[in-house]
Amino acid sequence: MTATNGPLREILERAHRVPDLAHFPGVDEINQRLDDLTEQHPDLVTRRRIGTSRLGDPITMYSIGDGPEQALVYAGVHPNEPIGFWTAIRLAEDLCADASFRAGCRWHIIGNIDPDGTRLNEGWFDGPFNRVHYTANFYRPAPQEQVEWTFPFQYKDAYFDRVLPETLALMQVIDEVKPTIAVSLHNTELGGVYYYVSRELTGFVDELHAIAASFDLPLDLGEPETPVVEPYGPAVYEMISSKAVYDYVEALGMPTPNDSGSSSSAYAARHGTVSLVAELPYWTHPSIDDQTPTESPYQQVLAAAADELESNLRTLDEIFRAARPYLSDDSQLVRGVAAFLPYLLKRPERERRRAAEIDPERRATVAEVFGLGDINRSFRLRYGGMLLRSLDGEIARGSASAALYPPAKRLRAVYAEWQAEARSLDEQLHTVPIKHLVGVQYAATLALLAAVRREAP
Template sequence: MPATNGPLQAILERAHRIPGLTHFPGVDEITRRLDALAAEHPDLVTRRRIGTSRLGDPITMYSIGTGPDEALVYAGVHPNEPIGFWTAIRLAEDLCADEELRTGCRWNIIGCIDPDGTRLNEGWFDGPFNRVHCLEHFYRPAPAEQVEWSFPFQYKTAYFDQVMPEAFALMRVIDELKPTVAVSLHNTELGGVYYYVTKELEGFVAELHAIAASFGLPLELGEAETPVARPLGPAVYEMISAKATYDYTESLGMTPYSSSGGSSAEYAERHGTVSLVAELPYWTHPANDDQTPADEPYAGVLVRMADALGNDIDVMLEIFAAARPHLSGDSQLVRATDAFLPYLAKRPERDRLRAAKEDPARIATVAERFGLTDVHRSFRLRFGGMLLRALEGEIARGSAAAAVHPLARRMRSLYREWQDEAATLDHELRTVPIKDLVGVQYAATLALLGAVRREAS
């Protein structure tokens, strides 16, 4: 473990005590574990229903400790990102067991803010933990149905006010608590560790680096998740926002996407809340932090991968357009596919415009080239899998028109080719132990409160 200061060392010692974990908990297990904790510690845990999902699941918050600080931690804002479910559970358990940990702060923990979406991912939560299996059972809500990105938003020509019940529940909690810190529990898929924070805090970037290093995880030093992200240090970025994304898209001469809203962090900033996102990967690759030059200009990689992604999106759009009149409108998978494919179809154009502004002499790093290549691989596995589930789900429910059957067979054949290509990378990937992923997120959460307290002292 690298040398760290006293407070961070104590945090890391707690984080490294997280036991081995062999699966991700689904909605019912999350509720069962947190309810049992509340029943065991009625003097410490306040259990409160804060909302109801669109399909009728209760959404519950568990509060532990006393103020004056208020911390808000919420998991499942993207229901395909389950590391945070364990982080929320472990944090609640430790708060009940350790008086020192809860001194001076009331921790408000939402174990799962999107139960409906989470249930559509539970098909891979018990493994096997390989990329092909994971992404074949992947579900990500349409942008306007993501809790993280469905907060009210008005900027220039963009306007969004179709706030879902789940996001509205979180809004009410934010306005009530006016939290000192908020941690939205996310994770990525393959790569290194990276972070977003809404405020530069002295010494915090170094602490975030030390946390990842203590678990032997690389930082993500390749292509940023979005060109909008402003680095505060290696693999640490200022929190991305809907406004910044709008301005960047507009600067390229493109029409900004305006069918979703702002983020939870943007909303919480009105209360002076400092928010953190720690992005953790299930798998790492040796190229993730390789800063050596590749043998290809960066602009050339952008164009090459834009063309490859564009070709695959065009095929999926063709299949979906032919099937759409025969698919059920009440399916979350259909709605998500209907939103994502046109949205993703704009990315190749954006990347070609980016390439035109790049210095043609700049050589890509190995990490950048691998990252851009893998975005293409990931997108077609993710969203091709969702399209396939939408088609085969219609057939499985016994309501599919005859036209859907050949489209499903075509998509299944294409998807197998993509799976076979992805599987050739398996021998190069390292599967990160779940306990280490939870440990990094847990430690970063505690370190954020410490950094904000230092800043205020």
């Protein structure tokens, strides 16, 4: 464990007590564990239904602690990111077990804000934990169906008010609780640890670095998730802003986004809330934090990656266009593919325009070369897997048109090649123990509250 002093040391000691975990909990297990805790501690836990999912699952919040500070923690905003399910459960368990821990702050915990989407990911929650199995059972909602990005948004020519029932439930909680801190529990896929914070806090970047180091996890020092964010320090960024994304795309002279809204962090900011996202990977690779310059100009690496991504996406788009007339309109998987392919197909041209503005003498680092290549690998595995599930699901119903079989056959062959390439990389990857992922996310959550307290008047 990294040598630290004071409150952070106590936080890390608590985070390192997370037990071994061999799977990720699905919807029913999350509910059962938190409900059991409520039954065991009726004097400590207040359970309240705050909403209903689009497919009829209840959404429940569990409140524990004394206040006056208010903390809001919510998992499942992206249902393919289940580390936060365990973080929410562990936080609730520790609050019930330790009176001194829950003193001074009332914690409001939403164990799963998107049960519908989570159920479509449960096929990989029990492992095996490799990328082939993961992406073959992967589901990510269309942007306009993601809880995290369907808060009301109006900026320049952009307007979004198609708030989901799940998002409305979270909005109402935010307005009621007016949290001191809000932690949206996300995670990434392959890479290192990185964070988003809604504002700078004295000493917090160093603490976030120390948390990752204490679990022997590298920081992600390669290509950031989006070029619009400003770094507060290595692998620590300002929160992604829909306004910044709009301005960035507009400046490139490309069509501005209008298919999703603002984030939970932006919405909570009206109450002075400080928000955090801790992004943790299932797998790491030796190149993730390697800042060694390569012989390759960054401009060329970025442009080549854009070309490869476009080729992959065009293949998926051709298959989807051939299959689309024969696919069910009510499928979440189909809606996801239909939304993501046009959205992602804009990315290569954005990257090429960005590349044109980069100093041609700047050399790409090892981390950047690996990161750009792996973004492409991730996209084709994820959305190729979703499309294949859409086609196979329609065929499995027993009423598919004969015209659906040729595109399905083509996709199986293409996707098998992509899976084989991913499988060849497996021996280079390190699968991070789930308890370490939960530990980092848990420690970062507690460190945020401590940092905000330090700056309180």
